[in-house]
Amino acid sequence: MPQYLLSVHMVEGEPSPPEDVVQDMYAAVDRFNAKVQEAGVWVFAGGLHPADTATVVDNTKGGDPIVTDGPFSEAKEQIGGFWIVEVADLDDALKWATEASAACQGKVEVRPFQSE
Amino acid sequence: MPETGDVERAFRRESGRAVASLVRFFGDIDLAEEAVQDAFVVALQTWPATGLPPSPAGWIITTARNRGLDRVRRESSRTGREAEAVRLQEARGTGPDPQDVGPVADDSLRLIFTCCHPALAPSAQVALTLRLVAGLQTPEIAKAFLVPEPTMAQRLVRAKHKIRAANIPYRVPRDAELPDRLPPVLAVVYLVFNEGYLPSSGDELVRAQLCAEAIRLARLLVELLPDEPEVHGLLALLLLVESRRAARADGAGRLVRLAEQDRSQWDASMIAEGQTLVRGCLRRNQPGPYQIQAAIAAVHSDAPTAADTDWSQIVALYDQLLALTPSPVVALNRAVAVAEVEGPAVALGLVDGLAGLDGYHLWHAVRGDLLERVGRPDDAAAAFAAALERTDNGAERDLLRARRSVL
Numbered sequence: 001m002p003q004y005l006l007s008v009h010m011v012e013g014e015p016s017p018p019e020d021v022v023q024d025m026y027a028a029v030d031r032f033n034a035k036v037q038e039a040g041v042w043v044f045a046g047g048l049h050p051a052d053t054a055t056v057v058d059n060t061k062g063g064d065p066i067v068t069d070g071p072f073s074e075a076k077e078q079i080g081g082f083w084i085v086e087v088a089d090l091d092d093a094l095k096w097a098t099e100a101s102a103a104c105q106g107k108v109e110v111r112p113f114q115s116e
Numbered sequence: 117m118p119e120t121g122d123v124e125r126a127f128r129r130e131s132g133r134a135v136a137s138l139v140r141f142f143g144d145i146d147l148a149e150e151a152v153q154d155a156f157v158v159a160l161q162t163w164p165a166t167g168l169p170p171s172p173a174g175w176i177i178t179t180a181r182n183r184g185l186d187r188v189r190r191e192s193s194r195t196g197r198e199a200e201a202v203r204l205q206e207a208r209g210t211g212p213d214p215q216d217v218g219p220v221a222d223d224s225l226r227l228i229f230t231c232c233h234p235a236l237a238p239s240a241q242v243a244l245t246l247r248l249v250a251g252l253q254t255p256e257i258a259k260a261f262l263v264p265e266p267t268m269a270q271r272l273v274r275a276k277h278k279i280r281a282a283n284i285p286y287r288v289p290r291d292a293e294l295p296d297r298l299p300p301v302l303a304v305v306y307l308v309f310n311e312g313y314l315p316s317s318g319d320e321l322v323r324a325q326l327c328a329e330a331i332r333l334a335r336l337l338v339e340l341l342p343d344e345p346e347v348h349g350l351l352a353l354l355l356l357v358e359s360r361r362a363a364r365a366d367g368a369g370r371l372v373r374l375a376e377q378d379r380s381q382w383d384a385s386m387i388a389e390g391q392t393l394v395r396g397c398l399r400r401n402q403p404g405p406y407q408i409q410a411a412i413a414a415v416h417s418d419a420p421t422a423a424d425t426d427w428s429q430i431v432a433l434y435d436q437l438l439a440l441t442p443s444p445v446v447a448l449n450r451a452v453a454v455a456e457v458e459g460p461a462v463a464l465g466l467v468d469g470l471a472g473l474d475g476y477h478l479w480h481a482v483r484g485d486l487l488e489r490v491g492r493p494d495d496a497a498a499a500f501a502a503a504l505e506r507t508d509n510g511a512e513r514d515l516l517r518a519r520r521s522v523l
C-alpha cells in the first residue's frame with residue numbers, strides 16, 4: 001500500500017507554549033501514536049531535536065566533504081518530527097494528518113513516498 | 117454517412133463518460149485519456165464508412181478498453197501495479213459494462229468528485245473537470261479562464277500527476293464527507309454549463325451537449341444529495357436558463373437579447389420544473405447564491421412578455437445576492453435591473469462606479485446600452501467598440517456590431 005510522510009513543521013523563534021500545554025500535547029501525541037499503531041498503519045515516527053542541533057554534510061563535489069553546523073534550510077519553518085504511515089489512499093492519510101495536526105498543534109504536510 | 121464533423125461531435129458527446137468508466141477500469145487517468153484518444157482515431161477512420169454505431173458510448177468504451185490494454189502490454193515502462201490490475205481484470209472477465217451505469221454509481225460522479233478533490237487547487241479542480249468530464253480541449257479551457265494555453269496545459273499535467281503520485285482515490289465521498297466536498301463540484305458544473313451556453317470563443321452560439329451534460333450532472337447531484345438546498349438551486353438555475361435556448365438565437369443563428377426573445381419558444385416543461393424547484397428552495401428558507409440566481413431566473417420566466425417583468429423583485433433578489441457574494445459582476449447585473457426600475461441614468465452612475473471590469477466585455481456592452489438610452493450615442497458607440505475588442509464569440513460580436521451600427 002502507499003506510504004506517506006506526515007511531517008510537522010514548527011516556526012523557529014516562536015515562543016514555546018506554557019509547560020502544562022506542552023505536557024497536554026505530549027499526552028495527545030502519545031494517544032494518537034497508540035491509535036496509529038492499533039490501526040496497523042504505523043511504519044515509523046519520531047520527534048526531532050530542534051534545528052540548531054543539526055549538521056549538514058556536502059560530499060557532492062570531489063575532494064573533501066564539507067561539514068557545516070546547522071540545518072539545511074535557512075528558513076524559519078523547520079521540521080520538528082514526523083510519522084510514516086502506510087494507508088490505502090490520500091484520503092486516509094489526510095484523516096490521520098488531521099488528527100496528528102490537532103494532537104501536536106502544528107501544521108502537518110502529507111507527502112507521498114515514491115513506490116518501488 | 118457521417119462526416120468528420122459529425123464524428124467529432126458524437127465522439128465529444130460521449131467521451132467524458134467513456135473516460136470516466138475507463139479511469140475506473142485502468143486506475144490511471146492518463147491511460148484512460150490516451151485509450152479514448154486512440155479510439156477516436158479509429159472512429160474517424162471507420163464511422164464515415166460504417167455510420168455512427170447504435171451506442172457510441174458503448175463502442176468507445178469497448179474500443180478504448182482494448183486499445184488501452186494494447187498500450188499496457190506494449191509499454192513496459194508502466195508501473196507493475198497498473199499492469200497487474202489490468203491483468204487481474206482481464207482474468208476475471210470484468211470491466212466497464214457500457215450498459216451498466218446506474219445513477220448513484222455513475223462513473224462521471226466518481227470522476228467529478230475526484231477532479232474536485234480538496235487536495236487539488238481550485239483552479240486545477242475546474243480545469244480537470246472541464247477536460248476529463250466535459251471533454252473540452254486545453255485551448256478552450258485556457259480561453260475560458262483567460263490564461264495562456266501552455267499555462268493551462270501545465271496546470272492539467274500537474275493536477276493529473278498529483279492524483280497519481282499522491283493516490284487520490286477514485287470514488288464518491290462517503291456521506292459524512294459530502295457536504296464539504298460539494299461546493300467545488302457545484303462551481304464546476306456551473307462553469308461547464310456556462311461554457312456550453314455561451315462559448316468563450318468561436319462561432320457556435322451554443323454547445324448543447326455541454327449544457328445537457330451539466331444538467332445531467334446537476335440531476336445526479338440532486339439524487340445524491342436531496343437535502344442540500346444549493347444543489348436544487350443549481351439545477352433550477354440551469355433548467356430555467358436552458359429553457360430559453362430555442363429563443364436565444366434567431367433563424368440565422370444571431371443572438372437575441374432577453375428583452376427581444378420570442379417567449380413562446382421557451383421550453384414550458386423546463387420552466388415548470390425549474391419553478392417547482394425554486395418554490396421548494398423558498399420553503400426551505402436556507403438561501404444561497406445558486407438558489408437566488410434561480411429565483412431571479414424564475415421571475416423572468418414568470419413574465420409572459422418582457423414588459424411584464426417584475427424588475428423590483430429582481431432588484432431585491434440582487435440585493436440579497438450581493439450581500440452573499442459581493443462582486444463587481446453581480447453589482448453590474450443588479451445595475452441592469454436597476455435601470456428598469458429607476459431609469460438608465462441612475463444605473464449608468466452605478467456601472468461607472470464599478471472597478472476592475474475594464475477587461476470584461478459585458479461591462480462595456482451594458483455601458484453602451486445605458487449610454488444609448490440616456491442620449492449619448494457617440495459614447496455608446498465607443499463603449500460597444502470597446503466591448504467588441506474584448507470578446508471572440510462570433511454571435512456576441514455580431515450583436516455588438518448591430519447595436520453600434522444603429523447609433
